[in-house]
Amino acid sequence: MELRDVVKGIMPVKISVESTAADALIAMMESKTDFLLVERTSIDDAYGIVTQRDIVEKAVAEGNDLSEVPITDIARKPLVVTNNLDLDIRWIAKKMADENVSKLAVFDRDNFMGFVSDIDLLMAAIMDTHEQPAKEAN
Amino acid sequence: MTSERLILRDIVKTFEMPTIDMNSTIKNAIERMIELNNYSLLVPRKNKNDAYGIVTKKDIISKVLAEGKNPSKVKVKDIMSKPLVILTNLSLDIRWVAKAMANSQVSTIAVFDRGDFYGYVTEACVLDGVYNAMRRAKLEQGVEFVSC
Numbered sequence: 001m002e003l004r005d006v007v008k009g010i011m012p013v014k015i016s017v018e019s020t021a022a023d024a025l026i027a028m029m030e031s032k033t034d035f036l037l038v039e040r041t042s043i044d045d046a047y048g049i050v051t052q053r054d055i056v057e058k059a060v061a062e063g064n065d066l067s068e069v070p071i072t073d074i075a076r077k078p079l080v081v082t083n084n085l086d087l088d089i090r091w092i093a094k095k096m097a098d099e100n101v102s103k104l105a106v107f108d109r110d111n112f113m114g115f116v117s118d119i120d121l122l123m124a125a126i127m128d129t130h131e132q133p134a135k136e137a138n
Numbered sequence: 139m140t141s142e143r144l145i146l147r148d149i150v151k152t153f154e155m156p157t158i159d160m161n162s163t164i165k166n167a168i169e170r171m172i173e174l175n176n177y178s179l180l181v182p183r184k185n186k187n188d189a190y191g192i193v194t195k196k197d198i199i200s201k202v203l204a205e206g207k208n209p210s211k212v213k214v215k216d217i218m219s220k221p222l223v224i225l226t227n228l229s230l231d232i233r234w235v236a237k238a239m240a241n242s243q244v245s246t247i248a249v250f251d252r253g254d255f256y257g258y259v260t261e262a263c264v265l266d267g268v269y270n271a272m273r274r275a276k277l278e279q280g281v282e283f284v285s286c
Contacts, residue, residue: 022272052262055265057239060268061233061240090205118199121203125165125202125203
């Protein structure tokens, strides 16, 4: 199974770079998502991403007041990107493991395609074995 | 400060953690995770001298899929994390619960109270706790909290 089969073309919920960790937490809870895209300020800036893990490990764990932690302190920036849609999901999984992230941004050449999450890969992995039961025959 | 008053007891999930047998395949584990919408499964111990284990989505991504292994061939016991990362002090401030997760690089911590399995706590539990505390604080101040 390839990356193009698992990528989700859904635009993630965005949050401004001027927000705080508290804003991010509220946005996540209200839109029932586990990550947010941090907008860039100009064309030469990079997008960032904030996940549940970032809020827990970098804001709550430090004992800071979430409404005083700027989002830029906890966001991961730039995004971990992949742009080869023919890539086997094995290598997508490897990239996630190596970079220690749970979401990858997917680009088709210059166009933003969407995100792929670790849960998408798990779902793809069991579908893959349904279709090709004898794949691992080597 | 909103997160100051929160302790482990407020956020721990006391119902039983879903389990999986250590001899099941990873394919079974993934199916169970998706079915229950819970991405960490407890692996029960064999006897009193054994330790509990845990298998999470991260274990599956980095130890099975990333290695190109077939999920129907790999068993839970091959990739599980064992023994568990545990906390025993139910009065621990939420800050240190979060720090424990960060230090051990895990997303789920088992909670034991005087040697008995009490429950478990995940990143989502921590955030739910903080979010609800923030909401309560805003309500007490009389500020209208925007929510839909």
